[in-house]
Amino acid sequence: MTLGEHRYALTATWQGNRGTGTSGYRDYSRDVTIEVEGKPVMLASADKPFRGDPERWNPEDMLIASLSECHLLSYLHACVGAGVVVVSYIDRASGVMREDGRGGGAFTEVLLRPEVVVADASMIEAAESAHKDAHRMCFIANSVNFPVRHEASVTSR
Structure with missing residues (x-):
């Protein structure tokens, strides 16, 4: 290695x-x-x-979960570097996959909707900016050939 x-x-x-x-x-x-x-x-x-079992994870779920978690972990790292204290983070992510009519298909986009709470209002601007750094650092987002968009909200407690 x-x-x-x-x-x-x-x-x-x-x-x-x-x-x-x-x-x-x-x-x-x-x-x-x-x-x-x-x-x-x-x-x-x-x-x-x-024809799958809807109670089990499917590849599409796992792809969106991978993108969401990778962004979350990259974001927390970016926030530490920016001096931002995150106290809560929840993402309601979604994705669109289109079938191609030939038995295949592809994702056309994934949308991450992180809702972040930071310790102090003075951290909001840096917390918003940290999403760009997180996207740049996310190994999974850098590995896919479709857009991974972000509609983040940041508030303070």
């Missing part, structure tokens, strides 16, 4: 063979377990429109 290079590994196991494998589109479930050593097992599936 080179300096600054990080590797990640997981095991994804399909659990959807109902006895006839993939003999037909409706003949198997999309249930998957995702395991990372030392972490709880994640129950995953396809999204409901694609």
Whole structure:
């Protein structure tokens, strides 16, 4: 491994063979377990429109969650550097994926809506500016080929 290079590994196991494998589109479930050593097992599936289990995480959920959490963690780091004390952060993120009519598709955008509370009103301007730094630092946002937009609000307690 080179300096600054990080590797990640997981095991994804399909659990959807109902006895006839993939003999037909409706003949198997999309249930998957995702395991990372030392972490709880994640129950995953396809999204409901694609015959998945709506009670399990789907790839689209996980992509939005990755972008949201990466921004959150990058933002907290940027705020420390700017002398901003964050006391609360909640993001109501959403994304748009369009099917292409050929069996595929792509995300066209993700919108992050962080609601941040800082310790003092004098920190609001720097807290608002820190979102730009967080976006620049976010590894996940820098890895996707669609816009990741931000509609942040910052208030003080």
